[in-house]
Amino acid sequence: xxxxxxxxxxxxxxxxxxxxxxxxxxxxxxxxxxxxxxxxxxxxxxxxxxxxxxxxxxxxxxxxxxxxxxxxxxxxxxxxxxxxxxxxxxxxxxxxxxxxxxxxxxxxxxxxxxxxxxxxxxxxxx
Numbered sequence: 001x002x003x004x005x006x007x008x009x010x011x012x013x014x015x016x017x018x019x020x021x022x023x024x025x026x027x028x029x030x031x032x033x034x035x036x037x038x039x040x041x042x043x044x045x046x047x048x049x050x051x052x053x054x055x056x057x058x059x060x061x062x063x064x065x066x067x068x069x070x071x072x073x074x075x076x077x078x079x080x081x082x083x084x085x086x087x088x089x090x091x092x093x094x095x096x097x098x099x100x101x102x103x104x105x106x107x108x109x110x111x112x113x114x115x116x117x118x119x120x121x122x123x124x125x126x
Contacts, residue, residue, distance in 0.1 A: 011061045017051045045069050
């Protein structure tokens with residue numbers, strides 16, 4: 001499951017297109033990305049629009065386009081997604097004895113309000 005930092009990472013991948021016109025939309029009709037919406041309808045709704053902005057909420061990304069067009073994505077990511085760079089804590093956080101990719105210190109773990117969190121006490125100390 002993606003964490004908030006990973007959702008933000010993927011949202012930012014769209015930033016180079018801010019203010020730009022969508023010239024062409026490629027949607028594989030059998031990919032089932034938009035299960036209830038035909039690929040042709042997505043193409044018609046976005047081609048010719050400009051990307052105005054984006055935001056995240058949980059595992060959702062919301063993209064605003066000109067002419068009041070919106071695109072919402074939910075990141076229900078499985079094991080086959082492209083992982084973030086190895087320098088990210090994400091890749092090191094849950095295995096016992098793992099170390100911070102930045103400074104090499106052993107990672108700390110704790111439960112906060114019923115959720116497990118991981119941090120580097122040297123880089124992200126109190």
